[in-house]
Amino acid sequence: MRSKDEDERSGLSALLRSAELDTRLLGMFGALIVIWVGFNIMSDGTFLTPRNLWNLSVQTSVVAIMATGMVLVIVSRNIDLSVGSMMAAIGMFMAVLQVEILPDVFGPGHPMVWILTLVAGIAMGALIGGIQGSIVAYLGVPSFIVTLGGLLVWRGVAWVMASGRTIAPMDLTFQIFGGGARGTIGGTWTWILGVAASVAIVLLLWSRRRQRIKFGFEPRPMWAEIGIGAAGVGGVLGATAVINAYPMPELLARKWAEENNVAWPAEGLTIPLGLAVPVLILIVVAVVVHFLATRTRFGRYVYAIGGNPEAAKLAGIKTKWITVKMFMLMGMLVAVSAAVSISRLNAATSGLGNLTELYVIAAAVIGGTSLLGGIGTIPGAVLGALVMQSLISGMALMGLEAPYKNIIVGIVLVGAVSLDSFYQRKVTK
Amino acid sequence: MTTPDRGTPLVELRNINVAFGGVHAVENVSVDLFGGEVVAIVGGNGAGKTTLIRTLSGAHPADSGEILIDGERVTIHNPRDAKAYGVETIYQTLALAENQDAASNMFLGRELRNHLGTLDDGAMEDATRKVMARLNPKFQNFRVPVASLSGGQRQSIAIAKAVYFNARIIIMDEPTAALGPAETAQVGELIEQLKADGIGIFLINHDIHDVFDLADRINVMHTGKLVGTVDKDKVSKDEVLAMIIMGKASRDVTESDIKELH
Numbered sequence: 001m002r003s004k005d006e007d008e009r010s011g012l013s014a015l016l017r018s019a020e021l022d023t024r025l026l027g028m029f030g031a032l033i034v035i036w037v038g039f040n041i042m043s044d045g046t047f048l049t050p051r052n053l054w055n056l057s058v059q060t061s062v063v064a065i066m067a068t069g070m071v072l073v074i075v076s077r078n079i080d081l082s083v084g085s086m087m088a089a090i091g092m093f094m095a096v097l098q099v100e101i102l103p104d105v106f107g108p109g110h111p112m113v114w115i116l117t118l119v120a121g122i123a124m125g126a127l128i129g130g131i132q133g134s135i136v137a138y139l140g141v142p143s144f145i146v147t148l149g150g151l152l153v154w155r156g157v158a159w160v161m162a163s164g165r166t167i168a169p170m171d172l173t174f175q176i177f178g179g180g181a182r183g184t185i186g187g188t189w190t191w192i193l194g195v196a197a198s199v200a201i202v203l204l205l206w207s208r209r210r211q212r213i214k215f216g217f218e219p220r221p222m223w224a225e226i227g228i229g230a231a232g233v234g235g236v237l238g239a240t241a242v243i244n245a246y247p248m249p250e251l252l253a254r255k256w257a258e259e260n261n262v263a264w265p266a267e268g269l270t271i272p273l274g275l276a277v278p279v280l281i282l283i284v285v286a287v288v289v290h291f292l293a294t295r296t297r298f299g300r301y302v303y304a305i306g307g308n309p310e311a312a313k314l315a316g317i318k319t320k321w322i323t324v325k326m327f328m329l330m331g332m333l334v335a336v337s338a339a340v341s342i343s344r345l346n347a348a349t350s351g352l353g354n355l356t357e358l359y360v361i362a363a364a365v366i367g368g369t370s371l372l373g374g375i376g377t378i379p380g381a382v383l384g385a386l387v388m389q390s391l392i393s394g395m396a397l398m399g400l401e402a403p404y405k406n407i408i409v410g411i412v413l414v415g416a417v418s419l420d421s422f423y424q425r426k427v428t429k
Numbered sequence: 430m431t432t433p434d435r436g437t438p439l440v441e442l443r444n445i446n447v448a449f450g451g452v453h454a455v456e457n458v459s460v461d462l463f464g465g466e467v468v469a470i471v472g473g474n475g476a477g478k479t480t481l482i483r484t485l486s487g488a489h490p491a492d493s494g495e496i497l498i499d500g501e502r503v504t505i506h507n508p509r510d511a512k513a514y515g516v517e518t519i520y521q522t523l524a525l526a527e528n529q530d531a532a533s534n535m536f537l538g539r540e541l542r543n544h545l546g547t548l549d550d551g552a553m554e555d556a557t558r559k560v561m562a563r564l565n566p567k568f569q570n571f572r573v574p575v576a577s578l579s580g581g582q583r584q585s586i587a588i589a590k591a592v593y594f595n596a597r598i599i600i601m602d603e604p605t606a607a608l609g610p611a612e613t614a615q616v617g618e619l620i621e622q623l624k625a626d627g628i629g630i631f632l633i634n635h636d637i638h639d640v641f642d643l644a645d646r647i648n649v650m651h652t653g654k655l656v657g658t659v660d661k662d663k664v665s666k667d668e669v670l671a672m673i674i675m676g677k678a679s680r681d682v683t684e685s686d687i688k689e690l691h
Contacts, residue, residue: 312537317538375528
């Protein structure tokens, strides 16, 4: 006879199955909540404050933007070890362009300065990715080797470009990408975005359900649809409220009042900063890459190559060209991260993004991407980056020194993958 | 069964040569196939049967020789070309993307898209369900990765793919190698169904009993060369076995050769 405990467990898993929830993603949400609550207790309530969560969101974006691309690279049974060095080379290139070259052509502060800088940076990312991807695809050199070479080459290139100098400061408009004082979208737009995202969630669920009914497939039970919709909308609106609960520092608020001719009241002004631009960029990137991965032929082929490269080839897929395009996408995402990074630091050095490749790979892997290929999701990788950054900033908040952080992140990486493969074995058995 | 004059064959492979670095994997081989017919290609390991057929499926082009479909000369450089001529291949390894579901595999490389140009998973699943309802009504696992399916279920996805895309010529490379007896019988029924629809089938198989059950004509290959083509009804299994093992044409197979086999 089965124990009551077992009955309950199988009841729960049947429930989850009928709701078609991604149990792995749910588990990661659970882990994130445990980490957050744990740090909040240990840091006497300073972790779960709007200020800390706002900062956490900004700190996560650089790694998370690249992790979305890394998922596809790893899913296709490749790896990209060069993203940290590429970030330095592209960041340095963009810094030199906007600080030393373009202002002489257009004049300082001209809009073409930041526009051309960004376009050229992304083009450079696509080019580097294209070169590395072509060597992998057409010459058949393993991506581990190609990008290990890239790790050395691009770091060196970053140094050569400015002979090791630090390039600063960035163009004023370009600095918006970094999410500093000027790089937020304000409280009103944050709410507009939050409401728009909520509407999008409901519409997506509804159109999916309609699609299923159209073809006569069994739709998800109504309670699950409503539950998922409510959780999604609640999560989005909750996050919006938390973001908007973080006010401008007084100095900035005074400046704002001055610029807008508002008298400074005695009790001070509480003006929400709103969503930081790097987080907005991350959201856009994640939605776009998730769309590519799940709704286009390109994405389907990347996953097919990871599932069985021979089958993909025999199905008539141009697997080599897909590989090149995927590495180009990775390069462009590195350029976006580089733009965020140099404008956040308001400087570029050849040491930019040192060891970042490992954090990016770790984020993808903690987020459920299998190094054997074929398995991985974009939302998982973003969540993985958030879990990792939560650990890092939580420990910083508790005053632990950097080496301790690396010890913990390393243990969590191995622990998460062990737990995952244990769980996978159980599921497939 | 075979009549001397049946018009133009559906497929003709003429004087096909394939070499791998000086080794002649296929040497001057010619075979043909008519609609509604199953033609087997048999031979030991390394006889060149898979290499020969890969020139038709587009997996590996021939060094020289001609391929004719409906009497017209065609060039096949890759699997896409082959599919354009209605040639579908069911590979020994089944060639399925293990991490994807039945519908994704069935439409791999030829996905259905909606008016926005994005993947139409609903339509693909719907089409897969309809083909499967005809071929293998018991199949119900439409939303799980094919890695978790049985050999027979995986085989039915591969065959469904050929049927859905209106194949005129189907190449089956060891279709029953991974299957149990019941599933093998099921594949046999499927082949009869396909034949009745006028589809021509090239069957590559190790198992001489399966070959005699399924094929109309048998091509025997030995070390890259065609030993001979025989009508199933006019030869014994022993004669074909002798051809496979000794590489002798059927008329040269003697009683003592056959005795030697046993």
